[in-house]
Amino acid sequence: MTGRGEGDADPVGQRADWSYGEGPAKSPTQAVPYSHLSLELGHLYLEDLAAGPKRLRAHFTEVAPWAETATGAFAGRIDPAKLRVSTCLLIDDYFSRSSTPAEVIPLVTGAAVRAGLRVDYIARESGCATAEGVDVAALLLARLVAPPSMDAEGGRPPVTESGWLANGTRSPNRGTSQAMSPAPAWQPPLEFGARRHSVFLDAELWTDGPAGTRRWSCPFLGAVWQMLRLGLLRNGGAAVVPARTWPDGAIPDDWDAMPPLVRLDQNAAPFCAYRTFSVLGSRFLPVEHAVRVILDHTVADPDALAQAAERAGRESIFVPRSLSERVTYAFIPSDGASSGDTKCAARGVPAGQVGET
Secondary structure (H helix, E strand, C coil), X not given: CCCCCCCCCCCCCCCCCCEEECCXXXXXXXXXXXXXXXXXXXXXXXXXXXXXXXHHHHHHHHHHHHHHHHHHHHHCCXXXXXXXXXXXXXXXXXCCCCCCHHHHHHHHHHHHHHCCCCCCEEEXXXXXXXXXXXXXXXXXXXXXXXXXXXXXXXXXXXXXXXCEEECEECCCCCCCCCCCCCCCCCCCCEEXXXXXXXXXXXXXXXXXXXXXCEEXXXXXXXXHHHHHHCCCCEECCEECCCCECCCCCCCCCCHHHCCCEEXXXXXXXXXXXXXXXXXXXXXXXHHHHHHHHHHHCECCCHHHHHHHHHHHHHCCCCCCCCCHHHEEEEEXXXXXXXXXXXXXXXXXXXXXXXXXX
């Protein structure tokens, strides 16, 4: 894998500091430096960490050939000397918390290195919800546009009220029939743009708890994560969740003391990229299906989109118009401690316990 620092002498990659572009009567829109590819080496939860170094090494050993394949696909189109690929890991501290960063990060990065991989960036999943005083998840929700239902009778509030998003039209809710009237015929859901047969998905984006507390779902945070990697989320024109370094080189003992996004390699290529590639366990396949549906219903900041397109054009890089088509995956077998668990929250392992096998 090839990486370039943000200060390397590349016409696009050299921008170490974020810059601003301003159009007529618009707030400034912050530009971010771009890699060609953001390569995710895993999305780790409590049960993954509790299984210990042996399980982590097995995970990264499975990931390594796919990381090489993804990088090689770009290397065939770009001068290898100019190829910018950054690697990242997402660690759950939102649904559950395991041990401390001081214990977890050396464990994870050490296992990756033993598999021949480097980790440029580590992100906390809670940073996809809120980060440095910004309600990051709400930024994506504000950009969500659900298409009108083909069911004229409706039956459910809009996505911003219901917290549910579908990739088509749900089965109509006909209610109960009047006495002596025939029962209404059942109608199936319909996927928008279905090819002969529908694959209908209805995803929950959040749940609201007592006192108005909101718990974002794994698919919704996953969509935020992809938008961050694509460099397309803005807060009043400003980019969000910047990569930070350890203030004094020491890893903190508290997750809340750790920046939402940490740059481990100071010579790493930029975190944001034109395209993303994620190597994940097969248990994430239904989650990522929902992530793609969310992205298909997201209208990104037009200035951020234009900045990415302009810079990609200068490098003769093709970037799809569709957000979901900028996101690709390889799904590997989910086994060991993660087998069969399709939930984001880990179960059955006490907080603070990390395996040592």
